[in-house]
Amino acid sequence: MxxxxxxxxxxxxxxxxxxxxxxxxxxxxxxxxxxxxxxxxxxxxxxxxxxxxxxxxxxxFRFDEYTNKDGEITYGAWARSECFKVERGLLTFGWGRWQEILSHNQFREGWKECDIEDCARVIVLYCLRFYRGDDKIRTFIWDLITPPEFDSRNHTVIPGSTQGIPRGRKATRKLKHCEGMDFSDHWSRHEKFDGDIFLESNYRKHLSRHANKLLLRVRMLHYIKNEIIGDLVQHISDGTHI
Structure with missing residues (x-):
């Protein structure tokens, strides 16, 4: 002792x-x-x-090294918190409403609508890897997020409308037609849209778990805006009594 x-x-x-x-x-x-x-x-x-x-x-603090100090946002230099803001905007407003997402999520100075769209496209494209569900919904999302420079549809339609986006039997026929095609040169294969490069590892894990929820919500909001509300969208945005 x-x-x-x-x-x-x-x-x-x-x-x-x-x-x-x-x-x-x-x-x-x-x-x-x-x-x-x-x-x-x-x-x-x-x-x-x-x-x-x-x-x-x-x-x-890793992403601060890749951000321009003059206020401009470098493509892909998105912090995890900013990716969450873009994701929250997609869950709230849907695809294409970049101005609303930018004004309601308190982004740091330098963010523009085109930056929101670029980040949202990489996020949704990464979610498509882990989506488990109806292939018609997958095709709908593919057509919805396709960049204009790679879109072969008619561009005379109103931006954000569902015209030109296949639904129902049309989507099924398009799926069968695309089964034998070579996608090695597809736009999603470009390094510019690679989520493994531009998204943090922890955020990628988050997206892999919530991919279905995000894609289904984007599709639902798109239909509500274009199929249910339709021509009254602008009146509601302006606060006009209907």
Whole structure:
């Protein structure tokens, strides 16, 4: 009872005196807090937490290096918080309402409607990888987010309308027609739209879990705006009594 405590746990790693000396140095420099973590289940927990916090800070400020200081947003230099704002805007307003998304989500200075659209396209395209559901809905989303420069449909229709976007049996026929096509040069294969490059790993995990919810919500809001509300959209936006 009167002898000093002996750290018998060190014997797991061998009986080398050098190891014993190093352990004594670590215990003395660590202070009283290290004594609490000296059991076999708790060894190294505090150290792991410190490393994790450093990695978190590293990822937190990573995107500041790729952002222009003059206020312009570089393509792909989107922080995770900004991606969440774009996603929230898609869940609230749907596809194509970039002005509303920009004005309601408090983006930092420099964001424009075209930046919102670019980020939203990469997000939705990444969700299509993990979508599990009706192929007709998948085709609808593909046609909805196709960039204008790659869109082969008639561009004389009103932007945001459902004209030219196949639905029902038309979508099924288009799916059968596309089964034998070569998609190696499809616009979604371009590096510009690669979510693995421009989205953070933690945010990609989030999208993989909520892909179905996001795509179904975008489709529903699109139909509500164009099929149910229709021509009254502008009157409602202006607050005009109907």
């Amino acid at each position: 009167h002898e000093p405590r002996r750290r018998t746990q060190i014997k797991r790693y061998g009986h080398d005196e050098a190891v014993m000396d190093m352990s004594d140095l670590e215990s003395s420099s660590g202070g009283e807090t290290d004594n609490d973590n000296d059991t076999s289940l708790g060894v190294g927990r505090g150290r792991g937490r410190r490393v994790k916090n450093k990695l978190h800070k590293k990822h937190k």
